[in-house]
Amino acid sequence: MAIVFCGATSHAIGVHGWPQLAPPEQRDGFYAACSQLGELVRQSQPDAIIYLTTDHFSNFSYQNLPAFCVGRADSYFGPIEDFADVPRSAVPGDAGLAQEILQLCFDHGFDPAASDFLKLDHGTITPVHFLTPERNVPLVPIFFNVVSRPVPTIGRSYDFGRFLGEQLERHPKRIAVIGTGGLSHEPATGRLQYLNPDFDRRFLAALKQGGKEPLVAFSEQDFETAGAGMHESKTWIAARGFAHDWKKATLIYYEPIPIWNTGMGVIYFERN
Amino acid sequence: MSLYQVHQLLFDVHNDPLRAELFDTNPERLYQLYDFSPAELDALRHADVARLFEMGAQPLLLRPWTLRRGISTPAHFAALSRAGNYGKPREY
Numbered sequence: 001m002a003i004v005f006c007g008a009t010s011h012a013i014g015v016h017g018w019p020q021l022a023p024p025e026q027r028d029g030f031y032a033a034c035s036q037l038g039e040l041v042r043q044s045q046p047d048a049i050i051y052l053t054t055d056h057f058s059n060f061s062y063q064n065l066p067a068f069c070v071g072r073a074d075s076y077f078g079p080i081e082d083f084a085d086v087p088r089s090a091v092p093g094d095a096g097l098a099q100e101i102l103q104l105c106f107d108h109g110f111d112p113a114a115s116d117f118l119k120l121d122h123g124t125i126t127p128v129h130f131l132t133p134e135r136n137v138p139l140v141p142i143f144f145n146v147v148s149r150p151v152p153t154i155g156r157s158y159d160f161g162r163f164l165g166e167q168l169e170r171h172p173k174r175i176a177v178i179g180t181g182g183l184s185h186e187p188a189t190g191r192l193q194y195l196n197p198d199f200d201r202r203f204l205a206a207l208k209q210g211g212k213e214p215l216v217a218f219s220e221q222d223f224e225t226a227g228a229g230m231h232e233s234k235t236w237i238a239a240r241g242f243a244h245d246w247k248k249a250t251l252i253y254y255e256p257i258p259i260w261n262t263g264m265g266v267i268y269f270e271r272n
Numbered sequence: 273m274s275l276y277q278v279h280q281l282l283f284d285v286h287n288d289p290l291r292a293e294l295f296d297t298n299p300e301r302l303y304q305l306y307d308f309s310p311a312e313l314d315a316l317r318h319a320d321v322a323r324l325f326e327m328g329a330q331p332l333l334l335r336p337w338t339l340r341r342g343i344s345t346p347a348h349f350a351a352l353s354r355a356g357n358y359g360k361p362r363e364y
Contacts, residue, residue, distance in 0.1 A: 188334070
């Protein structure tokens with residue numbers, strides 16, 4: 001059993017950038033859900049954590065925007081942002097596992113980019129901070145392009161995660177998987193604080209149902225309607241792909257938090 | 273398609289400490305490193321957020337830049353909401 005944990009969580013720059021502006025019950029509820037997720041991750045005793053994550057122009061520019069990029073560094077730095085309550089420091093990377101993932105991908109029809117130097121912004125550091133606050137578990141970040149169209153489709157994201165899950169199921173290391181991003185939001189545009197809770201709830205129900213079909217029932221246009229940032233949820237879809245055969249899904253938390261500009265959710269999957 | 277040059281400037285000021293410092297101290301010198309159209313250069317010089325949006329500038333890249341320019345959050349988003357299509361970049 002190599003995949004020892006699989007789940008997903010929203011991230012938002014406001015979680016650490018302006019926590020005091022969120023309604024206390026919502027903020028504390030999200031923090032508690034992340035703490036619970038962290039306990040579960042740590043109980044699974046992972047040797048490494050794969051973060052299915054997104055970049056906010058901290059690494060990739062319009063010069064080169066890979067659909068998927070596997071981080072292959074021994075160490076990362078983050079966050080790039082200056083938050084009062086989050087240390088800016090190194091996070092260990094599992095370069096060996098990353099190289100194995102890349103080889104598996106190229107041997108079987110997926111062709112992600114590779115990078116030996118990546119910075120981590122709030123998108124990855126938010127879950128790192130809650131799940132492994134001591135930063136003592138090596139990670140492999142896999143970045144999804146969600147900022148410039150075209151972006152990976154719902155189906156491709158699921159297939160990518162399912163493929164990786166099946167391949168790594170035989171890996172000798174204990175591997176945890178976390179999708180991070182979404183849910184509905186429209187970051188940095190004139191529709192700031194636009195959220196779509198109804199869509200979020202339908203998406204979460206599809207995610208809980210399991211399998212690819214309920215997810216590909218959504219169109220890419222559906223995601224656009226839920227806000228440009230909804231594409232970050234492709235990382236959740238890939239996480240669900242990792243847990244393709246896992247029967248149970250537990251939604252720990254969902255609240256739309258407009259001041260954080262994001263539908264905030266936390267979910268995890270179990271085999272039975 | 274010279275919008276690429278605007279995006280690259282915004283990206284560099286966000287990520288490259290040396291170019292960020294040059295932006296703070298001598299922006300005209302920094303602008304010379306890029307190949308802007310006259311309209312782009314004018315919008316950058318005047319920190320015209322709404323015009324940059326209408327040209328198609330990516331909001332996730334514009335926000336760190338306006339923060340560095342000292343443009344307040346309300347002023348930034350007021351400019352975006354004046355732009356067409358809610359200030360979404362054209363590729364959205």
